[in-house]
Amino acid sequence: SQTIHQWPATLVQPVGSPLSLECTVEGTSNPNLYWYRQAAGRGLQLLFYSVGIGQISSEVPQNLSASRPQDRQFILSSKKLLLSDSGFYLCAWTSRALSSPLHFGNGTRLTVT
Amino acid sequence: EDQVTQSPEALRLQEGESSSLNCSYTVSGLRGLFWYRQDPGKGPEFLFTLYSAGEEKEKERLKATLTKKESFLHITAPKPEDSATYLCAVQARGSGNTGKLIFGQGTTLQVKP
Numbered sequence: 001s002q003t004i005h006q007w008p009a010t011l012v013q014p015v016g017s018p019l020s021l022e023c024t025v026e027g028t029s030n031p032n033l034y035w036y037r038q039a040a041g042r043g044l045q046l047l048f049y050s051v052g053i054g055q056i057s058s059e060v061p062q063n064l065s066a067s068r069p070q071d072r073q074f075i076l077s078s079k080k081l082l083l084s085d086s087g088f089y090l091c092a093w094t095s096r097a098l099s100s101p102l103h104f105g106n107g108t109r110l111t112v113t
Numbered sequence: 114e115d116q117v118t119q120s121p122e123a124l125r126l127q128e129g130e131s132s133s134l135n136c137s138y139t140v141s142g143l144r145g146l147f148w149y150r151q152d153p154g155k156g157p158e159f160l161f162t163l164y165s166a167g168e169e170k171e172k173e174r175l176k177a178t179l180t181k182k183e184s185f186l187h188i189t190a191p192k193p194e195d196s197a198t199y200l201c202a203v204q205a206r207g208s209g210n211t212g213k214l215i216f217g218q219g220t221t222l223q224v225k226p
Binding site: 006032034036042043044046049051057090092094096098099100101102103104105106107109 | 117144145147149154155156157158159162164200202204210211212213214216217218219
């Protein structure tokens with residue numbers, strides 16, 4: 001069966017510090033991968049998605065970047081965090097079949113102080 | 114613009130009191146509509162996919178239905194363990210092979226014993 005791992009679960013970082021969140025998927029190959037952010041009491045906002053190694057699409061202009069160095073690895077980064085980067089970050093994967101559901105990791109709660 | 118609106122934002126029920134959650138959508142060609150359950154501090158958990166108007170799916174006390182403009186999540190005789198935030202999302206035909214989902218803001222359900 002497929003599993004998705006996301007870490008760390010919680011993170012407190014000062015303004016201006018770098019960020020690296022990692023996500024890996026097991027039990028599948030060639031997945032589509034996604035980074036979403038969820039602000040308190042709000043829906044999920046798609047940040048980045050990737051349909052293959054090295055292929056990254058950004059949905060919103062922001063202070064973050066994403067990379068996919070391996071087929072089942074997706075990394076969310078920032079060189080200098082802003083207060084507005086605080087939130088709940090979720091990684092997700094789906095198979096290439098049309099209309100396949102997204103499967104989410106358990107998220108990272110990021111607080112920028 | 115593709116959009117998903119969920120109502121109500123919050124719903125409080127007594128145990129055993131059945132009700133429905135609404136998800137209204139506007140999308141340029143629906144490929145699929147998805148329901149998720151999200152517990153506090155966790156990633157969303159996939160519940161159902163609906164593809165065409167008239168389709169229904171059931172899982173325990175939950176039943177999802179779909180029309181051309183909205184979907185309902187019916188909760189029959191809810192129990193306290195059904196308390197969670199329920200998210201609705203759509204995938205548009207124009208999303209190509211990206212698998213992108215557009216999420217609503219969610220309905221937070223509280224079931225009191």
